[in-house]
Each structure stands twice: as C-alpha cells, then as structure tokens.
Amino acid sequence: MRSHRAGELLLAEAASSPGTTPERARNLLEVLRLLVPFDGAWLALADPAGSGYHSVASFDLDRPIVEFLSGPLMARDIEITGTDRARPPLSPSDLPYPAQELPTWADCLIPSGINEALALGLFTSTGRHVGFLALLSGDRSPPSPVTRRRLGRLGPVLAHGIDPMRSLLSVVGMVRGAEAGVLLCRDGGCRPLPGLADDALLSPSSPALVIARERVDDGMVHSSFLWPRNSPGATGGHVRVTALSAPEDSPPALAGLALLTPGTGLRRLTPRELQVLGLLVEGCSNQEIAHALAVSPRTVAAHLEHILHKLEAPTRTLAAVRAEREGLYVPSLPHV
Template sequence: MRTDPPVAQLLEIAASAVPLLERARGLVETLDGWLAADAIWLTLSDPGSKVYATVGSTGLEQPVLDYLGRQAVARETQLAGLHRNRPPVSVTELPVPMEELPTWADCLIPTGFREGLGVPILEPRGPYLGMLSLLFASGEPPSGALRDRLGQLAPLIARGISPMRSMLATARLVQGATSGVVLLRDGTSYTLPGLDDHPLLAADSLAVEIARRTLVAGQEYRSFLWPADGDSGTTGHARLTVLTATDVPAFVLGTVLVTPEADCRGLTPRELEVLGLLVEGRSNQQIARRLTIALRTVAAHVEHILHKMDVPTRTLAAVRAEREGCHVPPPPRPRSRR
C-alpha cells in the first residue's frame, strides 16, 4: 500500500461532471491503485428493492457480484449495523463469526477471502448511500492506519457517488430557485445541499404530494404555482418546478424546487385556481362545485383568464398555463386504500 492516498485524484473525480457510474468506477480504480486489498466493492443502497447495487468493483467475478446483489446480503449487512454512520469495521469484529454469516460462508470464503473491511457511505445531512467494502485473501486484520484513512476518505467517496450532487447540478438550471428537495421512491425526501428550507417542501405538503404523483406518473417536467403560505386566499405565490431524476439510481424520483414570489400575467389567486381546474379539463359546472362558487362567477373568471392569457379559448388557456406553469393545481385527492 502506498504511504498517502491519491486525495487530489479522488477529489478531481468526485467533483467532475461525468455520469455517476463513471465517477464511481474512477473512484474504485484509483483506490485499487493505492490499496493492497484483493477486491473492492462499492455500492449504492436501493431502499425500494432492498438490495445493494454495484456501482464499481475490482477483483470480483460476475457470479460473486450477482450473489452480493441479493436481498439477503442487504439484510445481513443491516443486521451487522453497517448501514449506520460508524467508523470502518472488520468482519472479524462483528458479533457473529464470519463462518456463520451466509454471505461469507456460502460465497466469499469459498472464493478465497478471509478478511473484510466495511465502510458505510452517507450523504452529509442526508440518507445512507451505500458501502465501500475491501476484501482480503489474508486473514490478517486491517491496520489502524488503513481504517483511519478510509474513514477520512468516506465523505469524499460519498460526494462522488451522491445522487443529490447530480440533482443539484440540474437544480441550478432553474433560474431563481432558492429551495429544493430530492424525492425518493420510498416516500422520504432530503433537502438539496446548498439550498434553503421552505415550508412548501415539508414532508406533508400538498404541493410535494402533487410533485411526487407527477414523477411517479412518469412526467419528466412540471411547473406550477402554489400559495406561499398554504392559504389560497393570499396573493403571494411561489413557483414549484418538478424535475425527474437523470444519471441517478432508480430509487431517486427527482427534485422539487421553489422559486419564491412568482407572478403570472396578473392573474388573481382565485383565477389561478380556476385555471388549474381548466388545465385538468373541468367544466364550468364542475369548477363551481369544486370551489363552491356560483356558475356565473366561474364564467366571469374564465372570461378574465382568457383576456389576461391573450387566448381565444379555454383549451388554449389550459395549454399555455401548463406550458408556463401559470396555474395553481387543485389539491390531490387522498389515495384509495385497498
């Protein structure tokens, strides 16, 4: 093993704009040139399918990688506590002998490995990402120096394989956005690093639920307005931009970004609500029932909307509103229970 890890090279890879999997492979190849390990396994944890997805490896044949991708391996790792923030841990330090761990007894020991060092990888102030595993043919315990160095490098490796970092690069394309969260398929969300918190991005926010349903439905982009304090009677609105995830693991849905103090063609709060129902294809009668207002009031709102949107028909108004994100969508109805 070399005296010093190639930190500068790892930093360059982690900060690069290349796709996530390419960054992960670069990190593993760089570590392989520094470490004396016989195999390296870098993974991302998928909370939806409850498996570890390999994003980089050296020294492991495909049958071994296929075995390590099983749900049973992920369960065994969690039982060993390797999914929590902790220093690197040797397999010989676990409370269960390695001969009694199925992953080792059935796969790794027959393959020729006698020692291993696991390093949990966590997003700063965010979710558990996965694990870096070093495997050794020798049964010699890993040195304290190796453990310390890997513990110091873990945040750098997390930066390199962070789905949030990829999402943050996309978020910067939305002009004026000051807040944002990443939505995961398991229903959780995490604030994008470097952006502010916002009440509209709370876990129980109706606006976030609209965004989540948008992404689950496969829509790649959506923009809409929402009352800034959650009260439809106010005049202040924020713009929410929903973007699907790209170059990230499948358990990441996408991002929701907030641009404060958005305005749209001088439409009033009530007109924005009516326009949102027009986007959904509702008739005047349905809008009147939904908003509990008179039918003639709906007709007046629609007339004002057409004038302000500079379109001749309600259909064109809906198309333009959807394209410009110039409407307040109706709150989502509760999901049906089976």
C-alpha cells in the same frame, strides 16, 4: 510516499470528475487499487429510504457475488457489524466472533475463496451517509495498520465521488430561487433535501405534494404549478411547486424532487382566475368550472374574458396551453 500522494491526488480528481455516478465509481476503484491492495471490490450507494444498498460499481467480482452483496443479508450484516456508522475500516479479524457467523461470509465470500476484507461506511464531510465500500482479498493475513489508516483517510473522497446528491443538487440549481424541497421516494415516502428548508406544503399529507408526486409518477420530467400559501383564497399569496424526475444515475429508490419557489410573475391574475385556469387546463367546460367553484356560468365567462386578456391569448385553448407551459394555474385538489 510520493507515489501514494500522487495516487491520492488522482483519486480526488476522479471523485470530482464529470459523468455519471457509475462512471465515477468505476474510476474510483481503478485508482484506489494503486493505493490499497485488494483482489475484488464492491462499491454501493445507501438507499435513501434506509432499506439497503444499491451496487454502483464492482471490480473483479463475479455476478453472483455482486448480487448477493446487493441483497438484504449483506445489508443486515452491515448493520450488525456497525459498518453503517462513521468508524475506521473494519476487518473480519476485528470481530468478537468468527466471520463465518455472518451469512455474507458463510454463504458467499468464503465459498468464493475470499478470506479477508476491509469494510468502510462512506460519509460526506458533513456526516451524511452515502454508501459502503468492501475491499476483498484471498489473502488470509489481516490488512496492515498502514492500509487501514490510508483507506480511512480516503473515505470522504470516495463518498464525494459517489454522492447521488451531486446530480440531484445540480438539478435543483436549475430551478432559480428554490427555498424548500424534498426527495420523493418510490415507496411513497419523502426525505429531506440537503441544503434546503422543510415546508408544511411539502409534508407527506400535503395536497400540493400529492399532485407533484402524481406528475413524477406519470413520467413528467419537469412541471410546475401554483399553490395557495395559506388558504384556497390565497390570502397569503401563492408559491410555485416544481416537480422533477430524478436523474438517471440516482438511486433506484428515488423517484424525483419537489421544490418550492416564490410565486412571482403571475401576470396580475387573481386567486380566483388562477383557480379557473387550473380547471381550464384540466379540460373542464364553463359549466363544469361553474359547478366546481359554486359560481354562475356568467361569472366564469367574465373570469375567462379577463384571463384571455392577461395572458394575451385569443382562445381558451391557447390560454390553457400558455398557463400550463408557464405554470400559471392552481390545479384542483387531488382525490386522496
């Protein structure tokens, strides 16, 4: 009992350790083997887009087995057996039909000499599904009730250890005052960001989100810009949109994040001047700016004079650089 308690403390320590998600996942499996017997193990992250699982660590499994488990047949079998829901660990002996009826067992595990397993969906303490664990054994005897209970108790610890939101939320924490946000998926969709509110400006059809996604797709690690809250005239003021690339240890399905923060520190720039700055950042000439905003070149020149003064920039080039660096502009509408 004392050794098991010590092992559980080691597991909790490994789950809370720094480093990348794959590093923590590997450490978790090494410690878990002290608590729950297995011959091989597979630990995977759930795709935020809901299209399967991404292998994050394995233990004593050949590459073909890991590749199979990471494929669509395994994802289908997880769904069929209900191990993508919060429930006690599942063994093939619990199924109301032979395990051979599942492609994962018939085509992969049994031919590899694996006869038993414990499968567990991994959920955080708040009920968010983050991954899946399979502990595999060549033994033909079903896992004992004690082993099942122990693994079930350790599920939230394992989920905390591989939770990709940890690295994502640490990135969010670097953006002060974030009030709303979404995850940008590589398939073009977006998902809620736990802990932050939704906002209409971050809906899939929002021009602001389209621009943020373009920044991430272009490989920009960090960029920000301003967006009018209610209308092009910004009668409701501006918010700042920050686009961030996903950390390297994020699931492959995630491309980045888009966050909203209050539009403060605008250097007394007017809504129209912010529009002019946006076109200036995009390299437009005075004539092109005048055409885009349906004003005269003389009006554009007057706006630029005020902009240079407020940004303390002697040239339009320096004004554009300073505006882009500080996110002090409203980009033009994307072509969608």
